[in-house]
Amino acid sequence: MLLLLLILLLALAMARPVDHDESQYVAAATLTAKGLLPYRDYAYLQTPLQPLLFAPVAALAGVWAWLALRLINALLGWLTVVGVFVAARRAGAGKRMALIAALGLAACDILLFSAAMARNDALPAAMLAGAMVAMAGDRTRTNALSAGLLLAGAAAAKISYALPAAAFGLWVLWRQKRPGWVALGALLPAALVAWLCWLAPADALFGILTFPAKAPADFYAGRPWKLSLAAKVVDTLKFLALGPALLALVAAWRGRAAAGPWPWLALAGFAAALLPEPTWRQYLLPALPPLFVMAALGLQRAVPTRTMRLAVVPLVAAGLTPSLIALVQGGGILPAMRERAAIARVLAGRGPVATLSPQFVADPDSRFATGPFAFRIRRFLSPADEGARRIVTPRTLAAQFAARPPAAILVGGEGKWTSGDDALEAPLEAWARGQGWRQVPVSARFRLWAPPR
Incomplete structure (x- = not known):
C-alpha cells in the first residue's frame, strides 16, 4: 500500500496545476546551482537550506528542473508518511493502527498539496518525520544526534519548524534524554544558517523575519477581513476537515496518547501554523506527523466509536477530492x-x-x-x-x-x-x-x- 502511495504521489506531482507559489523555490535552486547564495546574491523569503540541497538537482535536470523538484517533493511527502508509520510502530502502536494513521495522513489535502508542488513544505516535513523515528527509538547517542540534526534541518528549510524543534529541545532538557547529543546534532544546520546570515545580515533578516511579518498586512490592506481571527478559525477548520486530521485529534484525545514528545511537537506545530496571517493549508503540515503518531497510539488504546467510523468516509473523500480533480483534469x-x-x-x-x-x-x-x-x-x-x-x-x-x-x-x-x-x-x-x-x-x-x- 505504501509503494502504491508513492506511485500516486508521483502522478499527482505531475498532474497538479501550476501555481505561482512555486516560482521562488525553483528560481532559488536554479540560481544556487549557478553558484549564487541566498541573501548574499539574491533575495530569498525563507530559511536557506532547501535551495542549497536542491541546487544539484536543478543543475542535473537543466530545463526540466521544475519537474524534477516536484518529483523530489513527492518522494519527500512519501517519506513523511513512511516516517509516521515507523515512528508509530516504534512508539508502541500495532502494525494495523500505525498503517491506518499513516494512510490517514496521506489522505489529508494538506500533505497531498505540499507533496505535489515545488515549494518548501515537503523537505522539512520529511525531516520532522525522520526525527520522530529517531525519537521513538532507543535512547542512544545516534538517535539523539539524528533527532537534533533533522529537527534543526527542518527549521533551516522552513522557519515554522523552529517551534517544534524548540519544543523538543525543552522536552529533552526536562526529561534528560541526552540533551548534549541533541544539541550537537543541531549544530551543523544552525551553523550553516548562521554563516549565510553573517554574509548578509540585513538581507537574511528581511527574508526570514521582516517580509513574513509585514507583507500580509501590506498585501491584504484592501481586504482586512482576510487577516481577522474569524477568517483564521474558518480557514483552519476547513483545511483540517479536508482529510481525517480532525478524527486524528479525537483519536489522540480519547486514547490519552500524551506520553513522549508527541504532544509537545503537535502543539508547537499548531502554534507555528496559527501565528502567520492568513492561515494556508500548508502551514498546518508541521502539526500533522506527531498528531497522527498520537492517533495511532490512541487507536491502539481506545476502539473508535461508531460516529468516528462513519465520519472516516466523508472526511477521507474530502481530503482526496482536490487531488482527484487534478488527476482527472490532466494537464498539470x-x-x-x-x-x-x-x-x-x-x-x-x-x-x-x-x-x-x-x-x-x-x-x-x-x-x-x-x-x-x-x-x-x-x-x-x-x-x-x-x-x-x-x-x-x-x-x-x-x-x-x-x-x-x-x-x-x-x-x-x-x-x-x-x-x-x-x-x-x-x-x-x-x-x-x-x-x-x-x-x-x-x-x-x-x-x-x-x-x-
Missing part, C-alpha cells in the same frame, strides 16, 4: 514544461531574464528571484531599501533597469492560470514598450520582450 505541469522548453530555445544565450515567473526560465534575473512576492511590496520598504535587498518593485523598476537592464523581459506566467494577478506584470510590459523593445513570439500564453536590434 507537462504543458508548462513544454512552454519552458520553448522559452529556453528562444532565450538561448541572451542572459538574465526579468520575469515574475522565474520558474519558466533557465537564467532568471536574480532581482526577480522571489517571483511576484517581493515585486508587489507597496509600503514597508523605501526605494533605497529595495535596491539594498536586491529586489525590484514597480516604483524602483525604471531606476534599476536604467542602471542594469535585463537581457529580456518575459510576461504571461503571473495570471489567473497560476493563481496569480495579471495586472502585476503590467509595469514590466509598460517599461519594455516605453524603451522601444520588440515583442518576440514565444507561445499563446507568454510574451517575450527583447531590446531593439
